[in-house]
Amino acid sequence: MKAVFLDQFSLDQNDLDFSGWYQVFDEVTFFERTDPDQVLERIADVDVVVTNKVVITADMMQQRPQLKLILISATGTNNVDLIQAKAQNIVVCNCQAYGTAAVAQHTMMLMLNLATSFIQYDRAVRAGEWNKASQFCLLDFPIAELNGKTLGILGYGELGQAVAKLAEAFGMKVIVAHLPGRPAAADRVSLESLLRQSDFISLHCPLTETTRDLIDAEAFSLMKESAYLINCARGGIVNEQALAEALINRRIAGAATDVLSIEPPQQGNVLLNSDIPNLIITPHSAWGSVEARQRIVQQVQENAAAFKAGQPIRQVN
Known part of the structure; x- marks a missing residue:
């Protein structure tokens, strides 16, 4: 599986360990931030999109039919059009109870x-x-x-x-x-x-x-x-x-x-x-302990591995 993480900076302050991702993804590219007009280009040739807050619209999914999996590195799912994802058989998984x-x-x-x-x-x-x-x-x-x-x-x-x-x-x-x-x-x-x-x-x-x-x-x-x-x-x-x-x-x-x-x-x-x-x-920082953020990294890895094994977990669509 080839993956891209569109907004690593919203999760990682250079204090997290992503080494486990290389065990489940064949290739993964990290971007600190992704503007709306950059999304289509950055998801052009990947199977898996990891997003924290970057919005993945129905139109984006329609233009990228090769997408198989969207991994939300958070609990909220409002940044992904779940209806369109389901229509295209794109599995969407989130993270839960990490904080x-x-x-x-x-x-x-x-x-x-x-x-x-x-x-x-x-x-x-x-x-x-x-x-x-x-x-x-x-x-x-x-x-x-x-x-x-x-x-x-x-x-x-x-x-x-x-x-x-x-x-x-x-x-x-x-x-x-x-x-x-x-x-x-x-x-x-x-x-x-x-x-x-x-x-x-x-x-x-x-x-x-x-x-x-x-x-x-x-x-x-x-x-x-x-x-x-x-x-x-x-x-x-x-x-x-x-x-x-x-x-x-x-x-x-x-x-x-x-x-x-x-x-x-x-x-x-x-x-x-x-x-x-x-x-x-306080600036929406209650969730942000290094331990909680590392659990998100781990859950994204778990979600990807489960999808790869044909048994998705934490699926929201």
């Missing part, structure tokens, strides 16, 4: 930063405030213990369960809400109940038409003023204007997000305004 430990760890990091006012204390020390203190310590910003607090989780798949396990190790009480459009279950509470009860709310659900703007102004009005919101799921689940207003008006105590509605935010974003208090933003 559970990384995202769960990142979620807890954000939670701890909010609970301890870590960023505020770090900035105060760097600004010389500790040097000027009249006592041995600074206690200028609130510090809360996670122990005994209630964590509300929206989205209780593998990620949500991993976060729950870590939170319970800190002594937190965990409650889970059933998502809109899904049947109620005995071990789930309503969204309204979760919003009212939780000291911290962590989002781990997919972005769908039923979860878009799920956390909006009305939701913030139900939350405790002492509550914190954490989003390591997808931008768009939280209405960003409503979040900005909730923080500015001190409707909630703070928030942290690893995702925005449009990424990268090249045209700006309301949440990037410097006057929004107690907001932590």
Whole structure:
């Protein structure tokens, strides 16, 4: 099999091992990036396309009938026209559950930063405030213990369960809400109940038409003023204007997000305004541990080998 990886840089920071790919592919070419007008040329004589975020359209597939396999080096499949791939008998496989430990760890990091006012204390020390203190310590910003607090989780798949396990190790009480459009279950509470009860709310659900703007102004009005919101799921689940207003008006105590509605935010974003208090933003990096990214490399290899053996795995079309 002859393969091309169209956007290696979106996955690899010169810290990953691709040697296993040479065991399954007869030939593989790597490109750091591929612009839309370069795709057709670069997939002209290959059987296998590996893509992280480069879009493979129906028209591209129609013009390259020799394609047999598209390997997505991520979980999301919206960059590949699955209907056309199926029509042309092109198998499409993705990667799954590679970043559970990384995202769960990142979620807890954000939670701890909010609970301890870590960023505020770090900035105060760097600004010389500790040097000027009249006592041995600074206690200028609130510090809360996670122990005994209630964590509300929206989205209780593998990620949500991993976060729950870590939170319970800190002594937190965990409650889970059933998502809109899904049947109620005995071990789930309503969204309204979760919003009212939780000291911290962590989002781990997919972005769908039923979860878009799920956390909006009305939701913030139900939350405790002492509550914190954490989003390591997808931008768009939280209405960003409503979040900005909730923080500015001190409707909630703070928030942290690893995702925005449009990424990268090249045209700006309301949440990037410097006057929004107690907001932590990380650049969609929760998944990006070297271990998680190496698992993606391994899963791409596994997917290619399984296809070669006639038994595709992680197939999405």
